[in-house]
Amino acid sequence: MASLLLSGCSGNNNNAAVPEAAVQEGSEGSGSPSALPVKTFTALLDNNATFPYSESWPVWSWLKEKTGVTLKVQTPSGELEESLNLAIASKNLPDILYMPNRKESNKFGQQGALVDIKEYMDKMPNLSKWIQQYPDEAKAALSADGKMYMFPNQGFGETNRLVWMYRKDVFDKEGLKAPKTYKELHEALQVLKAKYPDSFPLSIRYGQNPDELNASMTINFGTSEGAYFNFDNSEWHYGPTEPAYKEMLGMWKSFYDEGLIPPDFLSLQTKQWQDMVSTSKSFVTVDYISRIDFFNNAMQKDNPEFNMQFLAPPAGLADGKQLNPYFHYLESGLTVASTSKQIEDIMAYMDFFYTEEGRTLASWGKEGETYTKEGDTIKFKPEYSDVTEMRKQTGLQTSGTYTWIDFDAHLSLFSDNLKHAYEEAAKYDPSAMQPRPAFTEQENEVISLTGEAINKHRDESFAKFVTGSRNLAEWDKYVEEMNNLGVDKLVGVYKEAYDRMQNVQLSGE
Numbered sequence: 317m318a319s320l321l322l323s324g325c326s327g328n329n330n331n332a333a334v335p336e337a338a339v340q341e342g343s344e345g346s347g348s349p350s351a352l353p354v355k356t357f358t359a360l361l362d363n364n365a366t367f368p369y370s371e372s373w374p375v376w377s378w379l380k381e382k383t384g385v386t387l388k389v390q391t392p393s394g395e396l397e398e399s400l401n402l403a404i405a406s407k408n409l410p411d412i413l414y415m416p417n418r419k420e421s422n423k424f425g426q427q428g429a430l431v432d433i434k435e436y437m438d439k440m441p442n443l444s445k446w447i448q449q450y451p452d453e454a455k456a457a458l459s460a461d462g463k464m465y466m467f468p469n470q471g472f473g474e475t476n477r478l479v480w481m482y483r484k485d486v487f488d489k490e491g492l493k494a495p496k497t498y499k500e501l502h503e504a505l506q507v508l509k510a511k512y513p514d515s516f517p518l519s520i521r522y523g524q525n526p527d528e529l530n531a532s533m534t535i536n537f538g539t540s541e542g543a544y545f546n547f548d549n550s551e552w553h554y555g556p557t558e559p560a561y562k563e564m565l566g567m568w569k570s571f572y573d574e575g576l577i578p579p580d581f582l583s584l585q586t587k588q589w590q591d592m593v594s595t596s597k598s599f600v601t602v603d604y605i606s607r608i609d610f611f612n613n614a615m616q617k618d619n620p621e622f623n624m625q626f627l628a629p630p631a632g633l634a635d636g637k638q639l640n641p642y643f644h645y646l647e648s649g650l651t652v653a654s655t656s657k658q659i660e661d662i663m664a665y666m667d668f669f670y671t672e673e674g675r676t677l678a679s680w681g682k683e684g685e686t687y688t689k690e691g692d693t694i695k696f697k698p699e700y701s702d703v704t705e706m707r708k709q710t711g712l713q714t715s716g717t718y719t720w721i722d723f724d725a726h727l728s729l730f731s732d733n734l735k736h737a738y739e740e741a742a743k744y745d746p747s748a749m750q751p752r753p754a755f756t757e758q759e760n761e762v763i764s765l766t767g768e769a770i771n772k773h774r775d776e777s778f779a780k781f782v783t784g785s786r787n788l789a790e791w792d793k794y795v796e797e798m799n800n801l802g803v804d805k806l807v808g809v810y811k812e813a814y815d816r817m818q819n820v821q822l823s824g825e
Contacts, residue, residue, distance in 0.1 A: 352384030355661050358410035360403060362648075362715035363391035366704060373711025378682050382673070385665045387412070387716065404429045409653035411662055414715050417647040418457070418466055422754055424651075425465030431652040432463040436663040442670040443467075446720065452749070456645070460754040460813065466649040467666055471679075471721035472713065473645035478528055479741050480630070480640075481608055483599040485623040494627055496638065498536065498567050501600070501630045505576040508599055516578045518571060519598035521589035523582060526775070531641040532602045535746070537564040537632035542771070543810045545751050552811045554803045556774045557795045564632060565781045565788060572782050582779050593624075600627065605741060609734045626737035629744055640744045645752075650716060669719040678718035679725040681710055696728060703729045753813035762809045766802040773801060 363369045369391050380386050392399035396416055403409055404424055413430070415421040424430050437444055447454040450470050457468040487494065487504070490511055495501040501518075508517040520529050530541035540555030555561055571577045578584060578592070592598040594615055601607075608624050615622040631638045652662050668674045680687045680694055686706075687696050700706040703726055707713055713721060727735055755763065777794050780786035786794075 354384050354386070355658065355665065356386045356388055357412055357656075357658060357662055357665070359387045359389050359412040359414070359716055360399060360410045361387075361389050361391055361412075361414045362396050362416070364714065367708040367711075367714055369714070370711065373714075374685065375681070375711035375714075375717050378677055379717070382677065383665050383668050389716070400424070407655065409655050411653055411656040411658055412716070413651050413653060415466055415648060415651050418459075418649075418752075418754065419760070421466040421649070421651050422459040423757075423760075425459055425463060426461060426757070429654055430465040431654050431656075431659055432465065433467060433652070433663070434464045436660065439660060439663050440667040440670070442667045442674075446670040453645075455817070456752050457649075458754060458817070460756045460759070460816065466651050467669075467719050469646050469649050469719045471675075471723050472718065473643075474723045474738070475604075475606065475726065476643045476645070477605040477738070477741050478532055478602065478641055478643050479605045479737065480532070480600070480602050480627040481605075481624055481737075482601075482627040483596075483623065484625040485621045486596070486599050495630050496628065497634075497636075498630050498632045502567070502570065502576075505571065505600065506574065509574065509576055512596070512599075515597045515599070516576065516581075516592065517598060518577050518600045519581065519584065519589055519592050520577075520602050521584050521586050523584050524586050524589075528641070528643065529602060530778075531643070532629070533564055533568070533632075534561060535639045535641050536629055536636060537561065538636055539564070540750075543807050545810075545814065547748055552807050552814065554798075554807050556778075557798050557803060560633065562788065562791050565778065567632065568782050569784065569788070573784065582782075605737055606734065608737050609731050612731065612733060625733060626740050628740065638744055639746055640741060642746050642749045645749070649719065666719070675720045675722055678712065678720065679722040681712055686710060686712075694725075694728075696725070701729060751814050751817070753810065753817045755809065755813050759809045759813055762805060767806050770798060770801045770803060770806060773798060 361369065369389060371389065376387065390410065396414070397420070400413065400415070400420065403413070404427075409429065415424075421430060425432070433440075433443075447468070450468070453468045453470045454464075457464050457466055459465055482494065484494075486508070490507060492504050492507060493500075495504050505517040508515065522529050527541060534541050534555055537560040539558045539560040540553070542556070543552060543554050545551075546553050568577070572579075572581075589598075589601070593601060593611060605626070608626065611624045612622065615624075629638045629640050650666070652659060652666075656662065669678060676694070680696070683689060685697075686700060687694050689695075696706065700709070706729065711717055712725075727738060730738070777786065777797075781788055781794075
């Protein structure tokens, strides 16, 4: 993998002069600001409502101090995707563009709007070394044509962990043990329903993120919510037509029939779900791991006994594994416009983010201003006690300020409960991450048309089977319906894209 990425030729470079990298290979500093050439790049970056972009964020001055670079930032007036489409259609592109996902960057890259980063790899010694350390992340950044249009990233995806959690205080009060299987979960929910008749002991904001929650359900039954790679037989399968998926449906139908989940759980949105959990109308849930602190911090002010904790995922089958889905990766990132007149300078700038110094800056900020060091231990200064507030105040880990971060920076600001949850959650990761092959335009068309038709019927059938409007005795007919919609064709697209990724030549171009 490393040899492939390092082998890109530089025949398409527009500039004859090759600048020094902002930080030389193995370097831990780049000298005083006056020793650096001053550069300004235009950039279209995302704008998060929680920590809206500010040109006065200190992160920009820290980056300029280390690289000599200033970003002239524009943010979308509406949706990022719309602004990107308009910019690319106008052919008046900023130098750097933040892409919401790799599907978009691969599409625009193959249209010629973005630079193939591989072609400049010989000018990026720190990224080259980084690729050898993180080959899977580098491989995931490749497009279907074997090019790299988005800078690879690592570390920040840890924030995307999806886990089970439960009200430990209520379980302790009722003498219940944390369930390890769906059978034990079922029994615990029945006890809680009897004790708290007005409650729905298990609730999830299914209406807000059904794909992620389907993944959390299916993985415990040894299957998936869609096409997936079975590492046991090295073949691609389609989960929603497998017998294990039927087992999962049967269990959730029992939850529904017995009033253990809300009758409107399929449309439950965030506000409704939060209200149920915070008013003790629900005691078990599935969501992003940071919700542990979200609920505890808010509720313990008035109810010190309130105690939301990580719950090991229950195994669905008798001999099944306790697993959480692997969502802790990041699909968004930075790209470079092919129309830029400063491509090589931008590559030198971006190379800084793949140094240990760049990682520390992107994660912790500046020593003495945001953090202190005691030996090899880094600590945020006392005024930074909350991750969100830290990002609001400094701009750290916002769009355009990182590619590689030290997630310990986040962990250091979490509660002991949340730190414990992260430690425990890692024990229930799958043994291997599901492949994320890049698709061609034709393959994306199959996924968009055939795949969407299949997903629509899957989701409608899921709702009918669970609520009882369709009997599970019709399972075989449902499988036939799904196959007739093109399941084999869809799985074939994943297999072809995966095989192409596996067969990429590593010896160079």
